[in-house]
Amino acid sequence: METKTIRQSITLNASSFEAYELLMDSKKHSAITGGNVNMNKKPKGKFTIFDGYIHGYNIELIKGEKIIQAWHFMEEGWPEDHFSICNFQFKAIGNNTKLTLLQTDVPEHKVEELKEGWKQYYWKPMKKYLKTHNP
Numbered sequence: 001m002e003t004k005t006i007r008q009s010i011t012l013n014a015s016s017f018e019a020y021e022l023l024m025d026s027k028k029h030s031a032i033t034g035g036n037v038n039m040n041k042k043p044k045g046k047f048t049i050f051d052g053y054i055h056g057y058n059i060e061l062i063k064g065e066k067i068i069q070a071w072h073f074m075e076e077g078w079p080e081d082h083f084s085i086c087n088f089q090f091k092a093i094g095n096n097t098k099l100t101l102l103q104t105d106v107p108e109h110k111v112e113e114l115k116e117g118w119k120q121y122y123w124k125p126m127k128k129y130l131k132t133h134n135p
Helices: 016-024 026-033 108-133
Strands: 003-012 046-048 055-064 066-073 084-093 095-105
Touching: 003 016, 003 046, 003 066, 016 026, 016 066, 016 084, 016 095, 046 084, 095 108
Parallel strands: none
Antiparallel strands: 003 095, 046 055, 055 066, 066 084, 084 095
């Protein structure tokens, strides 16, 4: 199977710790995505997102700096035993945070769909959440 890499960056009106918690806190993550999230905050801990549509496990966690996780998507054409690696980096820029995603090992035929999915289901809702919770 051919795989590709997705790279995206956004700037969030939040501290790097707050931005980190948007992904690692189950309640905040659920508020952003609109689906049930069960996030374990420990290395090797397992998680589910979007009512189980995504599941995976933590590889490396450094609060406010880095999240590296293995993600599996319940997608047609996504092999059952295949995980892509999502590397989220958080960099403070004044009162804001630059969040950079590097997602590797994405099945080639799913790249464009996932690029749009990150924008629609994560980046836009994160900014909206921060406007209402961090005015």
